[in-house]
Amino acid sequence: MSTKRDYYEILGVAKGSSADDIKKAYRKVAMQFHPDRNPGDKAAEEKFKEAAEAYEVLSDADKRARYDRYGHAGVSGNGRGNGPNMEDIFSQFGDIFGDDLFGSFFGGGRRGGGGSRSRGVRGSNLRVKIKLNYEEIAKGVQKNIKVKKYVTCNTCTGSGAKDKSSVQTCSTCGGSGQVRKVTSTFLGQMQTVTTCPTCNGEGSTITAKCSVCKGEGRVYGEETVTIDIPAGVQEGMQLSVGGRGNAGERGGAAGDLIILIEEEQHPELHRDGLNVAFELHISFADAVFGMNAEVPTIDGKAKIKIPPGTQSGKIFRLKGKGFPGVNSYEKGDQLIHVNVWTPQHVTPEEKAILEKLGDSPNFQPKPDKNERSFFDKVREMFS
Structure with a gap:
């Protein structure tokens, strides 16, 4: 469960605010907590960083959409971990305020090495797909993946110089x-x-120039990236791992690694939001006399009791056996839909027995007035 504050709350704007409103709000908060205006104030510095992290997400349409849908899990990873660093913030700061305004207020240009502007060109983002099974989705998982991308040149350590x-x-x-x-x-x-x-x-x-990277400060290679995937992710969800995309040119900041989640189909279970469903087929005799059945769940097997006289279409619920919600304590259930199997071929002897049973009053259809309708059951499934 993330302990981070809501990004809209940090900037003091509503969720539906326009890009201009978000930009204005960030200018106001950043000016208030800028380190040069609050020398030695660690709390103000943290709020300054917090505001920059919020603006980094909410000013990007793609990241904002993921944040609105999935919360912090949709835009977090274990790359930078704590959001943008101070060099990234000051680089962004000049773009928001303008160099003239920045210099007039704080006596200098953008900060970087020794008061200079940020070096190099930022690297591009990368997108990769990760396929997860139901158990990994339910519990969360750490994945180590190999990514082919531009990495920092080891010969010149990214400077591009000989x-x-x-x-x-x-x-x-x-x-x-x-x-x-x-x-x-x-x-x-x-x-x-x-x-x-x-x-x-x-x-x-x-x-x-460096003879290996030809002055770019980066070369094409491969890197193993460790990704922490939170429990409850869904098909099509995207996670952002900051700073693990393509390396920048000549010491520029690296891009982000965008993770696209894919679900591996379960051989017996079917996902429906936070719930998971299973079709249980039983014989006519088992429906009449009742039985104990073993059913698959996300994390193993579970035993359930089928009472005598169970009708086809009955739905049993295993509370809390579904998927957890991302960044919430909510958890789905497992729904077991009972289907009574009707034989397609019977022997003459079986046919005679069934015909005799069919004449018995106990085997005539008697709808239970207390039995919920099909639509009531469907509503319960999705409630």
């Missing part, structure tokens, strides 16, 4: 990643801040 001496501070911007220009207008002097055209905002230039 060696440390090949990385030079940009002479145009002095390592800030930005250039400032002061112009005179009829209102007085106006200062503008733009991305440095020489280093593209990275604050440094490479004089000799």
Whole structure:
């Protein structure tokens, strides 16, 4: 069960708020708890990070849709684990507030290494499919999967440079990643801040490229990723593992790994939301005299008692034997639908016995007035 606060509550907006309203709300909260305005205040710093994590999800239409449907489980994984780091936040911060406003309030450009802009180009997201059986879905599971993707170059550790001496501070911007220009207008002097055209905002230039990655800082390879899948996921649900997609270029942040859930069909059970259903076929004699039956469940076998006189279509319920809800204490049931098997071929002797039984008043149909209708049973199944 996740202990994270609701993202809409963090930003102080309603669930149906527009993208503009969410952006405005984030600006307000981020300005309030910005570390430069609250030096040494750890609580404010945590709220600043919390707001950035909420905005990262709610500003992305795909992530927001998954969050609205599945809660934190739909957008969480064990990649970054605690949401975006401070470098990611400040990189995002400049895009939200604008470089001029950011600099005028806090005395600098976006933070990165030594006050410079974030280095490199962010890697792209990856999508993979994972097939789970009913037991894995019911209990949750940890999966180790091999993903073919761009990984950080080990030779240059992602810098793209041949060696440390090949990385030079940009002479145009002095390592800030930005250039400032002061112009005179009829209102007085106006200062503008733009991305440095020489280093593209990275604050440094490479004089000799790495021979392995050719200056990209990444190579195509394979990585084993460990994924914690919560209990109760469903077919078509997507989970996001932050920072485990393609590595970025020249030290840029990695993309996310999107996990698409597929369900492996059970040979005997059928899923219906949180409930699981089983068709139990019994003989006419068993329906008359009653019996003890063993039925399959998600996690093994269970014994149930079929009372004498059970009618075909009777539904028995095993409480709590279904699937759990994602991020909730709700749990479904197992529904056992009884079907009385009618023989298709009988011997002459059996036919004679059945004809004799058919004349008995006890074997004539007598609908029970207290018996619920078919529609009542269906309503119960889905209640």
